[in-house]
């Protein structure tokens with residue numbers, strides 16, 4: 001392996017949210033960025049720009065959109081045209097814009113909790129109704145996974161007297177780490193077609209695939225799905241450049257695309273020039289060998305973590321993520337047995353000095369869970385797990 005992912009970096013000297021939100025004695029394992037440097041080709045391109053020294057207004061070049069389109073072709077055999085790719089200042093912006101152009105106040109937005117919590121905030125931003133199609137937890141011994149409960153999904157549509165206009169899909173799914181199968185995607189797409197629901201598919205984690213799992217963009221499931229889907233992609237998670245705030249909406253339906261572009265224009269959203277450069281390099285494939293090594297490292301971290309939890313943290317059941325660097329830990333047995341009182345997030349923060357994400361924030365099904373970020377050197381991961389073990393006695 002030519003990249004040393006074991007190297008410990010001091011992130012406290014930066015403005016990192018993850019590393020500066022808690023006191024110095026707390027080990028942060030929460031916010032979804034990784035404790036490693038971005039790939040050298042991206043850093044070299046950014047350095048070249050900084051050496052030039054001019055940081056004036058820039059527009060995203062057509063070549064950038066072409067690069068994104070070509071990567072979709074290479075990875076998924078998905079034919080995308082450059083004009084179907086729209087830069088957005090982040091994916092959270094992207095799915096909020098999607099809601100604004102597809103829903104009127106009082107309309108319904110379907111989500112699958114426990115899910116990335118800004119999905120739930122779209123309701124507040126748009127005056128819509130969140131319709132909850134909670135995922136089903138399936139436990140196998142000390143591990144668990146989440147899958148669609150089809151009755152729950154179907155019943156959530158048009159629930160609370162609201163017409164469902166938008167399905168906010170998260171695939172691969174944060175926080176559960178599930179990668180939806182083609183059969184599941186086909187059924188989801190078909191239901192949306194029958195019910196005339198637009199799909200906004202957040203695929204930010206689509207290249208962080210562990211163990212050779214395969215990702216399918218829901219837009220590639222059928223021509224009908226392509227026409228009703230807004231797909232959101234970015235280099236941000238995969239190549240650890242989230243602070244540069246550039247993502248892309250791929251919209252093949254012209255009418256939806258024009259509305260999306262008009263809304264971005266209306267709200268005067270622009271993208272960051274350093275983010276354009278990083279994205280262009282990332283989508284070009286110049287960092288793919290780095291990514292291959294990263295995925296091996298993350299898979300080993302995941303396996304190390306699952307093994308550690310099974311052997312040393314009785315009462316915690318863990319997901320075995322198929323994608324992402326996020327583990328979803330079920331602490332409900334510890335709560336039921338009285339070993340943890342109240343929130344497991346608070347318990348581990350106070351007793352272990354480890355900052356995790358509070359599961360309840362991810363909506364129904366998240367109660368009694370915490371989310372742990374294993375996108376860090378193995379030594380850091382071990383330290384976090386050892387602190388948790390010691391706290392549990």
Ligand SMILES: Cc1ncc(COP(=O)(O)O)c(C=O)c1O
Pocket residue numbers: 032089090091092093116170174202204205234236242245246247
């Ligand atoms: C599913 C998902 N979507 C979006 C984001 C954030 O996207 P952005 O920073 O581009 O707004 C995250 C970050 O963790 C995420 O997990």
